[in-house]
Amino acid sequence: MNGLSLNEKVMLGTALLGGMAGVSGTFAVLRKRSLIGDMLAHTSLPGVCIAFMLIGSRNTLGLSLGALASGLVAIALMTLVIRWTRTKEDAAIGIMLSTFFGLGIVLLTNIQNDPAVGNKSGLDSYIFGEPGNMLTRDLVLLAIVAAVVISLVFALFKEFKLVAFDSDFALSQGWPITWLDYAMMACVACVTIIGLPIVGVILMAAMIILPAATARMWTNRLHTMVIIAGVLGVIAGVAGTQVGRNLPAGPVIVLMAASLFAVSLLFAPQRGILPRLWGEAQLRFRIAREHLLRSLYEINEPHLSISESVDAKPVRLETLREHRHWKPWLLSWLIDRAERNGLLYESDEAVTLTPLGVRKAAQVTRTHRMWELYMLEYAGVAASQADRAADNVEHMLPESLLMELEAKLKKQGRLPEGLEELPASPHPASLRQREGGPT
Amino acid sequence: MSALLLASDLWNADGLWIITIGALTNAACALVGCFLILRRMSMMGDALSHSVLAGLAVAFAFTQSYSIIPLFIGAVAAGLLTTFLTQTLHQYARVPSDASMGVVFTSMFAVGVVIIKMFVSDGVHFDAACVYEGALGYSPFFTREVFGWEIPLAALTVGPIAILNLVVIVALWKEWKLSSFDPALATTMGFSATLLHYLLMTLVALTTVASFEAVGSILVVAMLIVPAATAHQLTDRLGPMVLVSVVIAVLSAVFGYIFAVWEDTNYAAMMAVVAGGFYALSVVFSPRYGLLTTLWKNTQLSLRVVKEDLLAMLYRVEEIGTASPLTTTAAREAVGGGWLAYAGIWQLTRRGRISQANDALKLTEFGREAAKKLVRSHRLWETYLVEYLGLPLDHIHEPAHRVEHFIGDEIREKLEEKLDASQGDPHGRDIPE
Numbered sequence: 071m072n073g074l075s076l077n078e079k080v081m082l083g084t085a086l087l088g089g090m091a092g093v094s095g096t097f098a099v100l101r102k103r104s105l106i107g108d109m110l111a112h113t114s115l116p117g118v119c120i121a122f123m124l125i126g127s128r129n130t131l132g133l134s135l136g137a138l139a140s141g142l143v144a145i146a147l148m149t150l151v152i153r154w155t156r157t158k159e160d161a162a163i164g165i166m167l168s169t170f171f172g173l174g175i176v177l178l179t180n181i182q183n184d185p186a187v188g189n190k191s192g193l194d195s196y197i198f199g200e201p202g203n204m205l206t207r208d209l210v211l212l213a214i215v216a217a218v219v220i221s222l223v224f225a226l227f228k229e230f231k232l233v234a235f236d237s238d239f240a241l242s243q244g245w246p247i248t249w250l251d252y253a254m255m256a257c258v259a260c261v262t263i264i265g266l267p268i269v270g271v272i273l274m275a276a277m278i279i280l281p282a283a284t285a286r287m288w289t290n291r292l293h294t295m296v297i298i299a300g301v302l303g304v305i306a307g308v309a310g311t312q313v314g315r316n317l318p319a320g321p322v323i324v325l326m327a328a329s330l331f332a333v334s335l336l337f338a339p340q341r342g343i344l345p346r347l348w349g350e351a352q353l354r355f356r357i358a359r360e361h362l363l364r365s366l367y368e369i370n371e372p373h374l375s376i377s378e379s380v381d382a383k384p385v386r387l388e389t390l391r392e393h394r395h396w397k398p399w400l401l402s403w404l405i406d407r408a409e410r411n412g413l414l415y416e417s418d419e420a421v422t423l424t425p426l427g428v429r430k431a432a433q434v435t436r437t438h439r440m441w442e443l444y445m446l447e448y449a450g451v452a453a454s455q456a457d458r459a460a461d462n463v464e465h466m467l468p469e470s471l472l473m474e475l476e477a478k479l480k481k482q483g484r485l486p487e488g489l490e491e492l493p494a495s496p497h498p499a500s501l502r503q504r505e506g507g508p509t
Numbered sequence: 510m511s512a513l514l515l516a517s518d519l520w521n522a523d524g525l526w527i528i529t530i531g532a533l534t535n536a537a538c539a540l541v542g543c544f545l546i547l548r549r550m551s552m553m554g555d556a557l558s559h560s561v562l563a564g565l566a567v568a569f570a571f572t573q574s575y576s577i578i579p580l581f582i583g584a585v586a587a588g589l590l591t592t593f594l595t596q597t598l599h600q601y602a603r604v605p606s607d608a609s610m611g612v613v614f615t616s617m618f619a620v621g622v623v624i625i626k627m628f629v630s631d632g633v634h635f636d637a638a639c640v641y642e643g644a645l646g647y648s649p650f651f652t653r654e655v656f657g658w659e660i661p662l663a664a665l666t667v668g669p670i671a672i673l674n675l676v677v678i679v680a681l682w683k684e685w686k687l688s689s690f691d692p693a694l695a696t697t698m699g700f701s702a703t704l705l706h707y708l709l710m711t712l713v714a715l716t717t718v719a720s721f722e723a724v725g726s727i728l729v730v731a732m733l734i735v736p737a738a739t740a741h742q743l744t745d746r747l748g749p750m751v752l753v754s755v756v757i758a759v760l761s762a763v764f765g766y767i768f769a770v771w772e773d774t775n776y777a778a779m780m781a782v783v784a785g786g787f788y789a790l791s792v793v794f795s796p797r798y799g800l801l802t803t804l805w806k807n808t809q810l811s812l813r814v815v816k817e818d819l820l821a822m823l824y825r826v827e828e829i830g831t832a833s834p835l836t837t838t839a840a841r842e843a844v845g846g847g848w849l850a851y852a853g854i855w856q857l858t859r860r861g862r863i864s865q866a867n868d869a870l871k872l873t874e875f876g877r878e879a880a881k882k883l884v885r886s887h888r889l890w891e892t893y894l895v896e897y898l899g900l901p902l903d904h905i906h907e908p909a910h911r912v913e914h915f916i917g918d919e920i921r922e923k924l925e926e927k928l929d930a931s932q933g934d935p936h937g938r939d940i941p942e
Contacts, residue, residue, distance in 0.1 A: 099605065102608075155742060157741065158546075161551040161737075165785065165788055167555065169731060169788070173778070176772065176774045179774040272559060273619060275611060278611075279612055279615065280616070282608075321623045321626075325623060
């Protein structure tokens with residue numbers, strides 16, 4: 071490993087750090103303990119200083135053990151404070167974080183003011199981070215911690231999963247959730263503390279949260295999330311050291327992770343903003359299209375009868391506008407789309423439903439009326455049902471109820487005609503929706 | 510570290526200014542901190558104190574000057590942006606609230622650091638260390654003349670902010686109170702809890718920036734959270750809480766300064782440590798919520814239970830009428846042993862409830878009356894459990910044993926009204942008068 075250049079060492083080191091921060095951060099984020107990284111990073115400072123005073127030199131292992139010790143003391147105190155006082159969790163974290171950090175600064179100032187203390191360069195890096203200081207032995211230490219953390223996660227995967235998602239259930243099943251929690255937090259603690267001299271206090275907190283929160287955007291499965299978070303951490307680490315050569319590496323690494331988060335926020339398939347906006351727009355369009363079809367059907371309804379043809383008469387746009395309020399642009403766009411799908415044709419300020427259109431419109435109207443009736447008669451049940459447009463009633467209501475509703479509609483003379491006259495669908499009922507033309 | 514140092518180095522003009530600036534800063538922070546604590550948004554203080562760096566950096570990069578107005582505007586904008594993004598991420602992207610806060614403020618901090626490195630030329634006083642630790646020690650040296658007085662710039666920045674906080678809090682006192690404890694009710698009563706939320710965030714951002722130079726970002730967090738949390742340990746009322754938190758903030762400044770001179774170290778950091786010390790003291794000694802009080806109350810309760818168990822046990826022994834009296838050792842073991850049993854027997858003897866003779870315990874007349882009441886409560890409760898709740902016979906002793914200590918006269922009378930005591934208890938024993 072001595073053959074590596076400094077740049078390669080830094081890259082490898084930050085990649086390792088990013089990877090394990092992503093993996094362990096996954097559990098912190100899921101357990102709603104994202105800020106524990108922030109807290110650990112700050113509370114480790116007194117430990118670093120005390121370890122430095124004891125050892126008298128900057129030795130990553132020694133200082134890290136000191137940091138770990140004071141971080142764990144802070145966590146223990148925080149747990150006690152939450153358990154025994156009326157201070158809430160948020161305030162407890164803040165109190166430990168700021169008081170320990172204050173103590174750390176007091177000790178750090180003392181060390182810096184003391185001319186007797188020898189080589190103190192690098193202590194500051196625990197606050198601001200300095201990846202350029204990476205030594206081969208630091209890299210070895212990083213690799214060891216990464217191996218330990220990842221094998222721990224691997225070994226206790228099932229247990230961690232249970233605790234992260236449903237700790238009450240885990241408790242009722244007799245799992246030692248306190249110890250599992252501690253094991254999880256210990257992973258986060260080790261990673262945070264080993265990363266402190268590389269990216270600094272705040273940015274280490276970011277490395278715990280960002281890749282994990284990003285991964286959460288992409289998946290609902292824990293093992294996928296762990297892997298994605300790890301990979302994102304590695305990418306952020308490598309890219310961060312390579313992009314901004316003359317910028318401080320710590321913040322750049324975090325900005326890389328933040329950009330990955332922003333991209334995911336926009337584009338992730340289920341939780342991303344754009345896909346969700348797209349989905350909402352689609353839904354809105356579908357509802358508007360159904361409104362158009364139903365309006366056309368209802369305007370035509372007096373002219374349609376069982377015995378005669380199902381051909382619809384032209385409907386003037388003016389009539390359509392009187393029948394329902396439309397946004398002008400939406401109406402013309404809807405008509406264009408419907409025309410392209412062969413549901414209707416437009417000729418001088420009027421639209422006419424095609425036979426396919428009549429059938430489709432009748433279907434929409436039938437669904438709507440049955441749902442209306444159902445809401446009226448069985449409202450107690452219906453209130454909790456999903457949006458009407460989310461699914462067709464056929465898929466939501468039992469067959470017998472549908473027949474009952476249909477009979478009622480028929481009695482009221484409101485059962486849309488134009489369905490029976492067409493030849494029966496060659497497909498089973500469940501396929502009818504798809505066969506009705508592109509939606 | 511000698512008395513000599515105390516006299517000459519501690520109390521000089523610069524020192525007094527440091528104390529004043531520290532006290533003003535801490536008080537300004539504590540005023541808004543109380544509401545952060547009550548709204549369980551303490552970590553928002555942490556988040557804002559870091560993310561305003563981005564606003565400061567942008568403002569500085571644009572103006573390349575220290576003029577205070579753009580810096581404040583940048584910082585407040587960054588603060589509000591943080592709040593807004595945190596909430597939006599949580600609501601619309603379904604990121605857990607703590608993670609969304611972490612994502613936003615750390616990213617903004619990173620942006621701030623990068624902008625400073627990129628656009629702010631070297632040699633300018635924009636030291637990263639100052640962001641964390643502050644430079645309270647140097648603050649008396651940068652002064653400006655106001656009405657013939659040489660006043661440090663830091664005091665001129667943080668003083669008005671402290672006054673602003675005070676004015677806004679006093680002016681909107683009722684609104685703050687209501688929206689902190691019941692935001693939904695506040696909204697229904699016609700003042701927007703959201704608006705107050707953003708107002709609070711603006712104040713926090715302003716305070717953070719004003720305090721930045723003096724005490725640095727983390728120590729702002731200390732001053733925002735710790736004095737308010739200490740006050741919260743000491744009182745239940747909002748008014749006293751705000752007052753106490755300000756007093757503790759000022760005391761932290763004074764003692765922080767003294768200890769810092771003593772130890773020759775960073776003033777602001779020492780103030781944070783002192784505030785932490787005050788918090789620790791409040792945790793242990795708070796009259797109502799302190800650990801000592803809780804311990805004392807719990808011990809008193811345990812002791813009372815042990816004493817009452819002893820009395821009831823002696824009564825039952827008398828009732829059965831065995832030849833051999835209850836020995837002190839057996840009684841001690843029967844109530845769980847330990848020092849509580851010793852203390853219980855000692856207190857009962859001293860108060861004339863029981864007498865000890867030949868290593869045997871006996872009820873006195875006075876003690877028998879007290880024991881009767883207990884046993885009566887116990888057996889009435891057993892009867893009630895059987896008659897009204899239909900519990901089987903072997904399930905009623907334990908609950909009655911636990912509850913007998915807490916049945917007062919009023920409940921006993923109600924039970925007597927409902928039940929026929931002359932029938933005896935479900936086990937067939939008499940219910941004593």
